Amino acid sequence: MSAGRLVRKSDGTEVVIGTILKAPDGTQFVLQGWRRPQKASSSGRVFVKKRSDTFERHLFPHVFDLKIVDHDFSDQPEPTVVEDEHGNIIGENFGPIT
Numbered sequence: 001m002s003a004g005r006l007v008r009k010s011d012g013t014e015v016v017i018g019t020i021l022k023a024p025d026g027t028q029f030v031l032q033g034w035r036r037p038q039k040a041s042s043s044g045r046v047f048v049k050k051r052s053d054t055f056e057r058h059l060f061p062h063v064f065d066l067k068i069v070d071h072d073f074s075d076q077p078e079p080t081v082v083e084d085e086h087g088n089i090i091g092e093n094f095g096p097i098t
Contacts (some may be wrong), residue, residue: 006034006046006061021048021064032056035069038081044068
């Protein structure tokens, strides 16, 4: 199963956790993690926090001109969520490579 990559739609550059993202209204957010789409009609989600608070938001990637590429929709079990030491979701764990 491939989780894919989170990239900018405009130029295809990969975006990593910790990147500062700007919403259309100018609000700045910090990328905390993301979840791949679960089916072809989905776009997945990005997990972000405003730089000024601790409330995490789960938004569509296109809000920040992002998309998730190189992933699959296999029938493998859902990955477990990876959290940091504060309980914040920072990504997904797909288990050992077999």
